[in-house]
Amino acid sequence: MKFKLLGVLFLLFVSCSDDDRVIDDLALEGDWVLSNVICYCSFDEDVDFSLTTINFSSSRAMVTVSHESENIFFRENGEHFYGGQANRINFSDGSVYFFETKGEQLTLTFEDNPDIADDEVTYVFVRED
Known part of the structure; x- marks a missing residue:
């Protein structure tokens, strides 16, 4: 009986697919x-935010950041x-x-740290055509 229960639990575990995402x-x-x-x-006044682009690849769980100026916003290049x-x-x-x-x-x-004043920052992106 224990082996049958373990077999069923194993099948349930194996049948979970990659479609069950932890992050939406x-x-x-x-x-x-x-x-x-x-x-x-x-x-x-002349800062051009649009020189920073990002690409999300959810299948690889990776974001690629590119800055075309000396200003670094969001994260480092790469x-x-x-x-x-x-x-x-x-x-x-x-x-x-x-x-x-x-x-x-x-x-x-x-997500700001309540122990650090003024670390709140929001980045607004638009989908690239």
Whole structure:
């Protein structure tokens, strides 16, 4: 009887597919262009946020960041693995962002540390054509 129970549990475990996502990131898939940064900071009037682009690959759990200017927004250039749960993205450096997609807009909001004043920052991206 124990072997039958173990067999059933094994089949249930094996039958779980990759479609059971821990993070609801399918809406992130594709290319995004930074359109605005909202924070307790200031930028020169001529800052062109659109020189920063990101690409989410949910199948690889990776975001690729590209900056075409000397300004670095969001993360360093390159590929970054991510994980998370529901609408939270975690990176290996311990940073966490809440994400929300509405139509062609993606909002990433840094999960601030209550012990650090003025670390709130929100990145607004639009889907690249």
